[in-house]
Amino acid sequence: GAVVSQHPSRVICKSGTSVKIECRSLDFQATTMFWYRQFPKQSLMLMATSNEGSKATYEQGVEKDKFLINHASLTLSTLTVTSAHPEDSSFYICSAKLDWNQPQHFGDGTRLSIL
Amino acid sequence: AQSVTQLGSHVSVSEGALVLLRCNYSSSVPPYLFWYVQYPNQGLQLLLKYTSAATLVKGINGFEAEFKKSETSFHLTKPSAHMSDAAEYFCAVTQEEGTSYGKLTFGQGTILTVHP
Numbered sequence: 001g002a003v004v005s006q007h008p009s010r011v012i013c014k015s016g017t018s019v020k021i022e023c024r025s026l027d028f029q030a031t032t033m034f035w036y037r038q039f040p041k042q043s044l045m046l047m048a049t050s051n052e053g054s055k056a057t058y059e060q061g062v063e064k065d066k067f068l069i070n071h072a073s074l075t076l077s078t079l080t081v082t083s084a085h086p087e088d089s090s091f092y093i094c095s096a097k098l099d100w101n102q103p104q105h106f107g108d109g110t111r112l113s114i115l
Numbered sequence: 116a117q118s119v120t121q122l123g124s125h126v127s128v129s130e131g132a133l134v135l136l137r138c139n140y141s142s143s144v145p146p147y148l149f150w151y152v153q154y155p156n157q158g159l160q161l162l163l164k165y166t167s168a169a170t171l172v173k174g175i176n177g178f179e180a181e182f183k184k185s186e187t188s189f190h191l192t193k194p195s196a197h198m199s200d201a202a203e204y205f206c207a208v209t210q211e212e213g214t215s216y217g218k219l220t221f222g223q224g225t226i227l228t229v230h231p
Contacts (some may be wrong), residue, residue: 006158022157032217043221044159093158097217104219105147106158 003027004096008105014115015086021079021110023094029074030096034104035067038091048079085112117142117208121222129230134193136225138180138206139189148189148220149207150180159205176200201229222230 003026007062011019023033032051036044048069050056056069066088068080077096081088091111122137140146147166151159163174170182182193189206206222 004158034219043223044219046218048221060220066226091156095219103164104159105161106151108158109156111156 001072004030004053004094004105004107006094006110008110009108010111010113012113012115013084016083017114019081019112021092021112022077023096023107025075025079025096025105026100028096030077032098033071033077034068034095034097035077036088036093036095038093038109042092044093045058047079067097081112083109084112086114088112090113117146117210117220119206119208119220119222121204121206121225123174124223125226127228128189128196130198131195134178134191134200134227135198136191136204136227138191138222139187139188140206142206142208142210143207144184144210146192147209148180149181149209150174150178150189151205151207153203153205153224154209161192162204175224188227196229198231201226201227208218 004090004114005024007022024041037047046059047062048056048058050069050071052071054085058064065071071077095106095110118141120127120139125189149164153159162178163172165172165182173179178193203224203226207219209219
Protein backbone atom coordinates (compact mmCIF):
# COMPACT_ATOMS: atom_id res chain seq x y z
CA GLY A 1 0.00 0.00 0.00
CA ALA A 2 0.87 3.66 -0.21
CA VAL A 3 3.45 4.75 2.33
CA VAL A 4 4.15 8.25 3.55
CA SER A 5 7.25 8.89 5.61
CA GLN A 6 7.53 11.89 7.90
CA HIS A 7 10.74 13.00 9.55
CA PRO A 8 11.67 13.73 12.25
CA SER A 9 9.19 12.03 14.54
CA ARG A 10 10.01 14.26 17.46
CA VAL A 11 11.74 17.60 17.85
CA ILE A 12 12.57 19.48 21.03
CA CYS A 13 14.20 22.86 20.58
CA LYS A 14 14.58 26.31 22.03
CA SER A 15 12.30 29.22 21.33
CA GLY A 16 13.36 31.17 18.26
CA THR A 17 14.66 28.15 16.39
CA SER A 18 13.38 27.29 12.93
CA VAL A 19 12.36 23.67 12.44
CA LYS A 20 11.99 21.79 9.17
CA ILE A 21 9.73 18.75 8.83
CA GLU A 22 9.90 16.49 5.78
CA CYS A 23 7.10 14.50 4.24
CA ARG A 24 7.90 11.90 1.59
CA SER A 25 5.70 9.61 -0.45
CA LEU A 26 7.79 6.46 -0.71
CA ASP A 27 6.08 4.37 -3.36
CA PHE A 28 3.96 6.80 -5.33
CA GLN A 29 4.10 10.27 -6.79
CA ALA A 30 1.92 12.63 -4.84
CA THR A 31 0.27 15.37 -6.84
CA THR A 32 -1.00 16.94 -3.65
CA MET A 33 0.25 16.96 -0.08
CA PHE A 34 -1.50 18.35 2.97
CA TRP A 35 -0.23 19.61 6.29
CA TYR A 36 -2.29 19.30 9.46
CA ARG A 37 -1.89 20.36 13.03
CA GLN A 38 -3.36 18.41 15.92
CA PHE A 39 -3.59 19.76 19.45
CA PRO A 40 -3.87 17.32 22.37
CA LYS A 41 -7.22 15.55 22.50
CA GLN A 42 -8.44 17.42 19.43
CA SER A 43 -9.04 16.67 15.80
CA LEU A 44 -6.80 17.45 12.87
CA MET A 45 -6.94 20.96 11.49
CA LEU A 46 -5.84 21.51 7.92
CA MET A 47 -3.10 24.11 7.68
CA ALA A 48 -2.31 24.13 3.99
CA THR A 49 -2.56 22.28 0.71
CA SER A 50 0.59 21.84 -1.31
CA ASN A 51 0.78 21.04 -5.01
CA GLU A 52 4.07 20.17 -6.65
CA GLY A 53 5.68 23.12 -8.36
CA SER A 54 3.22 25.74 -7.15
CA LYS A 55 2.66 27.85 -4.08
CA ALA A 56 0.86 26.28 -1.15
CA THR A 57 -2.70 27.28 -0.37
CA TYR A 58 -3.10 28.18 3.28
CA GLU A 59 -6.26 27.88 5.32
CA GLN A 60 -7.73 30.93 6.94
CA GLY A 61 -5.84 31.97 10.04
CA VAL A 62 -2.62 30.14 9.17
CA GLU A 63 0.36 32.48 8.76
CA LYS A 64 2.17 31.61 5.54
CA ASP A 65 5.31 33.45 6.64
CA LYS A 66 5.35 31.46 9.85
CA PHE A 67 4.74 28.08 8.28
CA LEU A 68 6.75 27.86 5.08
CA ILE A 69 5.83 25.03 2.75
CA ASN A 70 7.92 23.82 -0.15
CA HIS A 71 6.80 21.08 -2.52
CA ALA A 72 9.78 20.78 -4.81
CA SER A 73 9.10 17.31 -6.18
CA LEU A 74 6.30 14.80 -6.54
CA THR A 75 7.64 12.85 -3.57
CA LEU A 76 8.73 15.52 -1.11
CA SER A 77 7.09 18.39 0.73
CA THR A 78 8.63 20.29 3.62
CA LEU A 79 7.10 22.40 6.36
CA THR A 80 9.37 24.90 8.10
CA VAL A 81 8.16 26.45 11.33
CA THR A 82 10.10 29.70 11.43
CA SER A 83 11.21 31.26 14.70
CA ALA A 84 9.18 28.76 16.67
CA HIS A 85 7.65 29.70 20.00
CA PRO A 86 6.05 27.58 22.73
CA GLU A 87 2.58 28.14 21.29
CA ASP A 88 3.73 26.38 18.12
CA SER A 89 4.21 23.18 20.08
CA SER A 90 1.89 20.62 18.57
CA PHE A 91 1.62 17.40 16.59
CA TYR A 92 2.10 18.07 12.89
CA ILE A 93 0.92 15.49 10.38
CA CYS A 94 1.32 15.40 6.63
CA SER A 95 -0.62 13.45 4.08
CA ALA A 96 -0.26 12.76 0.39
CA LYS A 97 -2.55 11.63 -2.37
CA LEU A 98 -1.84 10.22 -5.80
CA ASP A 99 -4.76 11.63 -7.69
CA TRP A 100 -8.03 13.49 -7.28
CA ASN A 101 -10.14 10.43 -6.54
CA GLN A 102 -7.67 8.69 -4.26
CA PRO A 103 -7.66 8.85 -0.47
CA GLN A 104 -5.05 10.68 1.53
CA HIS A 105 -2.29 8.61 3.10
CA PHE A 106 -0.84 9.95 6.30
CA GLY A 107 2.61 10.14 7.76
CA ASP A 108 3.23 9.17 11.38
CA GLY A 109 3.41 12.78 12.50
CA THR A 110 6.01 15.00 14.14
CA ARG A 111 5.76 15.96 17.79
CA LEU A 112 7.18 19.48 18.07
CA SER A 113 8.02 20.82 21.52
CA ILE A 114 9.34 24.35 21.87
CA LEU A 115 10.95 25.19 25.20
CA ALA B 116 -19.33 23.81 2.81
CA GLN B 117 -18.82 20.53 4.57
CA SER B 118 -18.73 19.33 8.15
CA VAL B 119 -18.67 16.16 10.19
CA THR B 120 -20.13 15.41 13.60
CA GLN B 121 -19.12 12.37 15.57
CA LEU B 122 -21.60 11.61 18.34
CA GLY B 123 -19.80 10.53 21.46
CA SER B 124 -16.21 11.49 22.18
CA HIS B 125 -15.74 8.23 24.11
CA VAL B 126 -17.19 4.79 23.50
CA SER B 127 -16.49 1.83 25.76
CA VAL B 128 -17.31 -1.78 24.88
CA SER B 129 -16.45 -5.22 26.14
CA GLU B 130 -14.24 -7.51 24.11
CA GLY B 131 -16.44 -9.44 21.70
CA ALA B 132 -19.24 -6.88 21.76
CA LEU B 133 -20.54 -4.86 18.86
CA VAL B 134 -18.73 -1.64 18.05
CA LEU B 135 -20.80 1.29 16.76
CA LEU B 136 -19.21 4.67 16.16
CA ARG B 137 -21.51 7.35 14.84
CA CYS B 138 -20.79 9.91 12.16
CA ASN B 139 -23.11 12.42 10.53
CA TYR B 140 -22.01 14.69 7.75
CA SER B 141 -23.09 17.84 6.02
CA SER B 142 -22.14 18.55 2.44
CA SER B 143 -23.53 20.80 -0.25
CA VAL B 144 -22.44 18.44 -3.00
CA PRO B 145 -22.04 14.65 -3.17
CA PRO B 146 -19.53 13.63 -0.52
CA TYR B 147 -16.69 11.21 -0.25
CA LEU B 148 -16.51 9.80 3.28
CA PHE B 149 -13.71 8.14 5.17
CA TRP B 150 -12.95 6.53 8.49
CA TYR B 151 -9.43 6.72 9.86
CA VAL B 152 -7.90 5.18 12.99
CA GLN B 153 -5.16 6.81 15.02
CA TYR B 154 -3.03 5.05 17.60
CA PRO B 155 -1.16 7.15 20.20
CA ASN B 156 1.59 9.34 18.76
CA GLN B 157 1.00 8.04 15.25
CA GLY B 158 -0.53 9.32 12.06
CA LEU B 159 -3.85 8.17 10.64
CA GLN B 160 -4.52 4.87 8.97
CA LEU B 161 -7.33 4.55 6.47
CA LEU B 162 -9.98 2.03 7.56
CA LEU B 163 -12.41 2.43 4.69
CA LYS B 164 -13.84 4.90 2.21
CA TYR B 165 -17.10 5.66 0.47
CA THR B 166 -16.78 7.17 -3.00
CA SER B 167 -20.30 6.96 -4.45
CA ALA B 168 -20.20 3.25 -5.29
CA ALA B 169 -21.68 0.62 -2.96
CA THR B 170 -23.35 2.12 0.08
CA LEU B 171 -22.08 -0.64 2.37
CA VAL B 172 -18.34 -0.38 2.54
CA LYS B 173 -16.06 -3.01 4.01
CA GLY B 174 -12.69 -2.01 5.35
CA ILE B 175 -9.72 -3.47 7.11
CA ASN B 176 -9.70 -5.24 10.47
CA GLY B 177 -13.34 -6.32 10.15
CA PHE B 178 -14.81 -2.82 10.12
CA GLU B 179 -17.57 -1.70 7.82
CA ALA B 180 -19.69 1.40 7.34
CA GLU B 181 -22.96 2.15 5.62
CA PHE B 182 -23.65 5.36 3.75
CA LYS B 183 -27.23 6.52 4.32
CA LYS B 184 -28.00 9.61 2.31
CA SER B 185 -31.46 10.09 3.84
CA GLU B 186 -29.93 10.21 7.30
CA THR B 187 -26.68 11.92 6.22
CA SER B 188 -24.87 9.27 8.21
CA PHE B 189 -21.82 7.05 7.79
CA HIS B 190 -21.65 5.01 10.98
CA LEU B 191 -18.74 2.62 11.57
CA THR B 192 -19.41 -0.87 12.92
CA LYS B 193 -17.59 -4.05 13.82
CA PRO B 194 -19.47 -7.15 14.98
CA SER B 195 -16.97 -8.21 17.63
CA ALA B 196 -14.50 -5.87 19.33
CA HIS B 197 -10.92 -6.89 19.91
CA MET B 198 -8.53 -5.41 22.43
CA SER B 199 -6.35 -4.18 19.57
CA ASP B 200 -9.23 -2.02 18.32
CA ALA B 201 -8.69 0.42 21.17
CA ALA B 202 -7.70 3.69 19.49
CA GLU B 203 -9.13 6.99 18.34
CA TYR B 204 -11.33 6.98 15.27
CA PHE B 205 -11.96 9.89 12.95
CA CYS B 206 -14.68 10.31 10.38
CA ALA B 207 -13.83 12.64 7.53
CA VAL B 208 -15.56 14.12 4.51
CA THR B 209 -14.43 15.64 1.28
CA GLN B 210 -16.34 16.73 -1.78
CA GLU B 211 -16.26 15.55 -5.35
CA GLU B 212 -16.34 19.11 -6.60
CA GLY B 213 -16.37 22.73 -5.49
CA THR B 214 -14.06 24.78 -3.32
CA SER B 215 -13.63 22.02 -0.76
CA TYR B 216 -12.63 19.54 -3.43
CA GLY B 217 -10.00 17.16 -2.14
CA LYS B 218 -9.82 18.78 1.31
CA LEU B 219 -10.62 16.55 4.22
CA THR B 220 -12.72 17.88 7.08
CA PHE B 221 -12.46 15.73 10.18
CA GLY B 222 -14.87 15.02 12.96
CA GLN B 223 -13.87 15.55 16.55
CA GLY B 224 -12.80 11.96 16.98
CA THR B 225 -14.11 9.10 19.11
CA ILE B 226 -11.88 7.26 21.54
CA LEU B 227 -12.76 3.59 21.64
CA THR B 228 -11.94 1.66 24.80
CA VAL B 229 -12.23 -2.13 24.85
CA HIS B 230 -12.57 -3.91 28.19
CA PRO B 231 -11.52 -7.53 28.72
